[in-house]
Amino acid sequence: MRVNFSKEDFNVAIATSVVLYGFDGDDLKILIAEKAGEPFAGAHILPSSVVHINEDPEDVAIELMRRITGSADWPIEILNAFAEVYRNPEGRVVNVAYYGTLQLNETLSQDLLRSEYKWVKVNDIPPLAFDHNKIVDYSRERLKRRVKRRPIGFSLLPKEFTMNQIQRLYECALGRDLDKRNFRRKLLKSELLLETDHFVRSSAKARRPSALYKFDEKKYRSLTLRGYDFVYQ
Amino acid sequence: MRVNFSKEDFNVAIATSVVLYGFDGDDLKILIAEKAGEPFAGAHILPSSVVHINEDPEDVAIELMRRITGSADWPIEILNAFAEVYRNPEGRVVNVAYYGTLQLNETLSQDLLRSEYKWVKVNDIPPLAFDHNKIVDYSRERLKRRVKRRPIGFSLLPKEFTMNQIQRLYECALGRDLDKRNFRRKLLKSELLLETDHFVRSSAKARRPSALYKFDEKKYRSLTLRGYDFVYQ
DNA sequence: AATACTTAGTGTAAATTTAACACTAAGTTC
DNA sequence: GAACTTAGTGTTAAATTTACACTAAGTATT
Numbered sequence A, B: 001m002r003v004n005f006s007k008e009d010f011n012v013a014i015a016t017s018v019v020l021y022g023f024d025g026d027d028l029k030i031l032i033a034e035k036a037g038e039p040f041a042g043a044h045i046l047p048s049s050v051v052h053i054n055e056d057p058e059d060v061a062i063e064l065m066r067r068i069t070g071s072a073d074w075p076i077e078i079l080n081a082f083a084e085v086y087r088n089p090e091g092r093v094v095n096v097a098y099y100g101t102l103q104l105n106e107t108l109s110q111d112l113l114r115s116e117y118k119w120v121k122v123n124d125i126p127p128l129a130f131d132h133n134k135i136v137d138y139s140r141e142r143l144k145r146r147v148k149r150r151p152i153g154f155s156l157l158p159k160e161f162t163m164n165q166i167q168r169l170y171e172c173a174l175g176r177d178l179d180k181r182n183f184r185r186k187l188l189k190s191e192l193l194l195e196t197d198h199f200v201r202s203s204a205k206a207r208r209p210s211a212l213y214k215f216d217e218k219k220y221r222s223l224t225l226r227g228y229d230f231v232y233q
Numbered sequence C: 001a002a003t004a005c006t007t008a009g010t011g012t013a014a015a016t017t018t019a020a021c022a023c024t025a026a027g028t029t030c
Numbered sequence D: 001g002a003a004c005t006t007a008g009t010g011t012t013a014a015a016t017t018t019a020c021a022c023t024a025a026g027t028a029t030t
Helices: A057-069 A106-113 A132-149 A152-156 A163-174 A180-189 A217-225 B057-069 B106-113 B132-149 B152-156 B163-174 B180-189 B217-225
Strands: A013-023 A028-034 A048-051 A076-082 A093-101 A117-121 A160-162 A193-200 A210-215 B013-023 B028-034 B048-051 B076-082 B093-101 B117-121 B160-162 B193-200 B210-215
Touching (some): A013 A057, A013 A132, A013 A152, A028 A163, A048 A057, A057 A076, A057 A093, A057 A106, A076 A132, A093 B093, A106 A117, A132 A152, A152 A163, A160 A163, A160 A193, A163 A180, B013 B057, B013 B132, B013 B152, B013 B163, B028 B163, B048 B057, B057 B076, B057 B093, B057 B106, B076 B132, B093 B132, B106 B117, B132 B152, B152 B163, B160 B193, B163 B180, B163 B210
Parallel strands (some): A013 A093, A076 B076, B013 B093
Antiparallel strands (some): A013 A028, A013 A048, A028 A117, A160 A210, A193 A210, B013 B028, B013 B048, B028 B117, B160 B210
């Protein structure tokens, strides 16, 4: 079998885009940017970057996240290549897309507010340039699957979180309501949660404080080694 | 946010490879080819093709399958982009890989025997050139997941098949043994199988003939519309 | 200090699904 | 007709899932 490239075949560029998920306690959100420069100046796009000829798309995606959030330590996972002809009017561009999750906190939110980025609720995503809406849809399907099989939700929550927060997160990711008692039972049975002795008042209005839990990473690592599957149907 | 390509960025080529699965009743196999021409002349590779500047990788993958098998009607699904730097010594190449399933039959098997392709058992795959082993591993994970959620197995079986054949196929895809009684019950409960009034003798040695079943595509389509999920854990 | 208010947190029972397990049935060959 | 080979079948226990409504604990108001 012959696979021969000619000089004209080397005329494609690589870009990478990242669907960055954050959860503010109420809503699951993704980060979008406003495009500067033609084509599509002013349009909304996913955070994106050119991948130069000697760069690895994953490294570029990680660097992109570092530029945006100040940290490169957020988990990311490759989504797919989006490589249809004419997706970019500048020339043939293959987009190697990733998605990542991060823990929203006040500082990060404030920094981003002053930047060219903004958070939009996943149920309220505006039209994006290129085929970025397709990439977002693809990433949501992936997140839905991941959240069912791996306790990936923890990477979106602060170190300590309430049962209601994590349930709300799962409801956002799965797009349906879950029963409070069944959810708690299932999560506690997994033994991936450690109870702390901390409590918070969740909002200004009067109410009972919630117990805070944290994720047992050590336990998770030992379980994954044994081929553990965290299932939430 | 600025995403500007310069002239030097357009110096990448696209290739596509296809992991083509076939099932002969006993073993799950994939098709590999022998590479002609440098680099890696004589090495084993996945069926692959250059994607020219104005072509869609999916179209090229479909055409590749048509060239190999004589038919373009096999289901394929995109796997991912494999885009690490230096995966191809000829230059920067992004491989947009697919996997497909086909029904092995005598004619097809004979034609392929006389060609540059050969079937190898999935548990017995030789070292492949480039990062094609990585692509194969990725496709096996995908097939394992798919077989659990969608009755994708049917696309690997002949029109009419025995319970033992489909169970063997599931065992190959999942990599573990399944209980005969539980497997049959589960499959029949899904109501995706129609019993035919045909029987076959599975091998030369004396034994009782097996009943033949076929896949109820109409039922499947009506179920998928309602968001049906065929689950085999 | 009592009351109203708000959200946190808890248990049980029925239905369904999964898992484990061994024998009989039907045809072929000798 | 006896021996052989693979096809095909049911039951029971355990685990999981689902549905469902009230009490607990604190805050704010009077």
